[in-house]
Amino acid sequence: MxxxxxxxxxCALNAIYxxxxxxxxxxxxxxxKVYKDRGVKGVYVCGSTxxxxxxxxxERKKVVEAVKEAAGDDFTIIVHVGCASxxxxxxxxxxxxxxxxxxxxAVPCVYYHLPEASVLMHWNAIVDATDLPFIIYNxxxxxxxxxxxxxLGELSKNEKIxxxxxxxxxxxxxxxxxQAAGDNFVIFNGSDEQFVGGRLxxxxxxxxxxxxxxxxxxxxxxxxxxxxxxxxxxxxxFKINECIFALLSCKSLYGAAKQVMTIRFGIDCGQxxxxxxxxTAEEAKPVADLxxxxxxxx
Numbered sequence: 001m002x003x004x005x006x007x008x009x010x011c012a013l014n015a016i017y018x019x020x021x022x023x024x025x026x027x028x029x030x031x032x033k034v035y036k037d038r039g040v041k042g043v044y045v046c047g048s049t050x051x052x053x054x055x056x057x058x059e060r061k062k063v064v065e066a067v068k069e070a071a072g073d074d075f076t077i078i079v080h081v082g083c084a085s086x087x088x089x090x091x092x093x094x095x096x097x098x099x100x101x102x103x104x105x106a107v108p109c110v111y112y113h114l115p116e117a118s119v120l121m122h123w124n125a126i127v128d129a130t131d132l133p134f135i136i137y138n139x140x141x142x143x144x145x146x147x148x149x150x151x152l153g154e155l156s157k158n159e160k161i162x163x164x165x166x167x168x169x170x171x172x173x174x175x176x177x178x179q180a181a182g183d184n185f186v187i188f189n190g191s192d193e194q195f196v197g198g199r200l201x202x203x204x205x206x207x208x209x210x211x212x213x214x215x216x217x218x219x220x221x222x223x224x225x226x227x228x229x230x231x232x233x234x235x236x237x238f239k240i241n242e243c244i245f246a247l248l249s250c251k252s253l254y255g256a257a258k259q260v261m262t263i264r265f266g267i268d269c270g271q272x273x274x275x276x277x278x279x280t281a282e283e284a285k286p287v288a289d290l291x292x293x294x295x296x297x298x
Contacts, residue, residue: 001133005076005102006163006186008041009218010207012049013067014258016269023059025066030267032070035212039219041205042076043067044105044165048142049209049254052080053110054273057088061095068099078135078207082106086122090129097130105135105165108145119145120155127160134160139167139190149173153180165190165207171197178202192218193244196237199225209253210244213260214291217243220298239294246287255279256287263288 016027032043045067046052046060055063064079071077081092081104093104106126108119127134136155140146146168155161164181166173167190177187178201189198192208195218199206211218217240224233250256256279258269263285271278 001102001162003162003184003186005042006078006135006188007204009039009211009215009222010042010044010076010078010188010205011035011040011211011215012047012207012209013043013045014049014209014212014254014261014269015046015051015055015063015273016258016267017273018270021273023055023062024270025062027267027269028063029066029070031212031261031265031269032067032075034265034267035215036071036075038215040211040215042078042102043071044207045077045079045101047080047105047137047207048139049212049257050080051254051273051276052082057091060092064096064099064101068101076103077101078103078105080105080107080137081126082108082110082137084110084112086125089122089126093126093130093132097132101132103133103135103162104130105137107137107139107143110143113144116148116151120151123155123161124158127158131160133162135162135186135188136164137167138164141167141169147177149176149180152177156181156185162186163188166198166203167191169194171201174198174202193237193241195221195240196225196230196233200230210240210247210257213247213257213264213287214240214243214295216295216298217291243287243291243294246290250279250283250287252277252279256284259284260288260291264292 138147163186189203254272
């Protein structure tokens with residue numbers, strides 16, 4: 001594939017539910033259009049922010065179909081297909097290929113702490129199941145598995161494995177991964193509060209869960225880094241971090257994010273699925289106001 005389709009700012013798309021806790025695909029399509037209008041390169045679907053592990057297989061398929069309908073052909077769609085079992089991950093990957101998304105991605109198996117050989121078998125089976133490009137998802141704080149540069153170097157020899165979404169916190173891993181995988185490989189920064197650091201250490205792109213609340217700020221931040229305006233980028237990163245820490249001060253990050261998006265975009269994004277805690281509009285409004293203040297300063 002054209003790897004330029006994977007370079008830029010990608011919002012990790014939140015799931016939206018109706019009053020009966022069913023996935024509201026119409027509102028999710030509206031959210032995709034908001035991001036398209038604000039210059040985002042694409043979306044990462046059914047990942048951590050998308051509450052993928054709280055959705056049924058059928059719900060995940062419905063979400064993918066809706067997102068593709070809203071995105072069209074000029075907006076990149078990456079779908080996380082990771083499940084507890086390899087079998088279910090393959091089923092979702094094959095569905096994504098039928099729908100026509102741009103790439104699939106997966107974490108290692110969750111819950112069980114598996115050896116490297118098991119993770120390699122899991123990922124390779126998903127890769128072999130379709131002709132879609134594959135993006136590794138490294139998030140050791142949730143999976144208990146941390147991708148080594150050596151394993152990434154081995155995986156990157158497969159032409160279908162085109163990138164890694166790295167949410168491990170040490171930014172030096174970006175440089176180690178770049179050395180291991182080479183230049184013809186996309187590294188996504190996954191730690192929102194370290195976007196600038198990750199880009200300077202080797203990442204090409206970013207996928208983030210807080211991007212959805214403030215896409216304008218991350219699109220501008222990406223431009224500043226690309227233009228090598230590092231001091232301006234640092235200043236904007238500090239403002240973004242203030243917003244991120246405000247979100248984290250609420251009792252639920254996903255609940256706060258959805259309320260902020262409701263306020264900012266006029267789409268009722270509701271609450272996260274249990275066991276995540278709900279957040280009220282009153283609790284989230286100061287965060288929305290802070291983000292709006294910094295957006296207006298652009």
